[in-house]
Amino acid sequence: MGGVTAASLAPILLVLGDEELLATRAVSEAVAQSRSVDPEVDVREYQAGSLSVGEIAEMLSPSLFGGRRLLILRSGQDARKDLAAALLDYAKNPDPEVQLVVLHLGAAKGKAFADGLKAAGATVVPAARLKGHRERVAFVRDEFRRAGGRCTDAAAEALLAAVGNDLRELAAACSQLMADTDGKISPETVARYYRGRVEVSGFTVADATMVGDVPAALEALRWALHVGVDPVPIADALADGVRTVARVASAGRGSPYQLASSLGMPPWKIERAQRQSRGWTPEGLVQAMRAAAECNAAVKGGSDDRAYALERAVFSVAAARQGGAR
Numbered sequence: 273m274g275g276v277t278a279a280s281l282a283p284i285l286l287v288l289g290d291e292e293l294l295a296t297r298a299v300s301e302a303v304a305q306s307r308s309v310d311p312e313v314d315v316r317e318y319q320a321g322s323l324s325v326g327e328i329a330e331m332l333s334p335s336l337f338g339g340r341r342l343l344i345l346r347s348g349q350d351a352r353k354d355l356a357a358a359l360l361d362y363a364k365n366p367d368p369e370v371q372l373v374v375l376h377l378g379a380a381k382g383k384a385f386a387d388g389l390k391a392a393g394a395t396v397v398p399a400a401r402l403k404g405h406r407e408r409v410a411f412v413r414d415e416f417r418r419a420g421g422r423c424t425d426a427a428a429e430a431l432l433a434a435v436g437n438d439l440r441e442l443a444a445a446c447s448q449l450m451a452d453t454d455g456k457i458s459p460e461t462v463a464r465y466y467r468g469r470v471e472v473s474g475f476t477v478a479d480a481t482m483v484g485d486v487p488a489a490l491e492a493l494r495w496a497l498h499v500g501v502d503p504v505p506i507a508d509a510l511a512d513g514v515r516t517v518a519r520v521a522s523a524g525r526g527s528p529y530q531l532a533s534s535l536g537m538p539p540w541k542i543e544r545a546q547r548q549s550r551g552w553t554p555e556g557l558v559q560a561m562r563a564a565a566e567c568n569a570a571v572k573g574g575s576d577d578r579a580y581a582l583e584r585a586v587f588s589v590a591a592a593r594q595g596g597a598r
Contacts, residue, residue, distance in 0.1 A: 289400030349382030421455030438535030474509030
């Protein structure tokens with residue numbers, strides 16, 4: 273934070289994107305920077321959809337008592353036309369004592385408002401979901417860099433395979449690894465750290481398989497076997513994944529909280545299974561159960577090549593999802 277001055281704070285920040293972790297982080301950093309300039313800064317938060325033009329005029333008008341202000345406007349895409357027009361007008365000549373932070377999902381809704389802020393010179397902080405594998409590798413490497421550590425591409429790949437793609441979980445894993453190591457992260461460091469964390473590997477394989485993401489499932493499976501995870505819990509996790517989706521799909525529509533007691537499952541598990549059940553047919557689930565049962569028999573029956581049995585099951589379950597309707 274060293275070197276932050278009132279003059280170096282952007283008068284308008286546009287946090288653009290729908291990745292909650294990145295948006296939250298951008299707001300936290302803006303608050304921390306403002307406080308480093310003025311510990312007494314007045315921080316206020318508003319929801320754009322419920323603000324009137326009168327309120328916006330009041331919050332942007334020069335304060336009677338002086339002092340810096342930081343105004344955080346959430347859900348900028350919901351701002352009504354008159355509010356957006358007033359803010360864009362303000363953006364042409366912003367108050368140097370006020371910093372305005374606008375969060376905007378970055379989709380088509382409210383696009384003219386976001387574009388207008390950009391045109392007026394707002395500083396854009398990207399907070400879009402990371403779509404590609406390369407972006408996630410870069411995110412992991414950057415997490416370690418921010419914390420003063422170092423991480424190779426191969427180590428970042430290993431961490432993604434062990435933890436999955438959720439940014440919050442990845443950020444937590446990075447800070448945990450930084451706390452427990454010397455900060456130089458190699459694939460071996462990750463392998464040592466995650467060896468035996470069966471629940472990560474088995475369920476990561478199952479989750480990817482159930483949504484038909486064969487490359488991610490195979491990558492997680494190979495990584496799990498590479499770090500010495502026993503094939504039996506992986507086969508169990510795959511069978512459990514198919515069984516759970518089948519039970520939740522046959523329970524019909526309903527909120528996870530309503531179905532929790534009748535199914536005897538925690539709501540988060542039901543919610544995940546509801547997401548995974550899209551694209552499945554009853555016939556496909558029957559085929560998938562058969563494939564999971566064959567895999568279980570091979571893995572627990574001491575098949576010569578248990579890794580092959582697991583890989584074949586991943587392909588068979590994913591194929592059942594695609595071909596169940598035929």
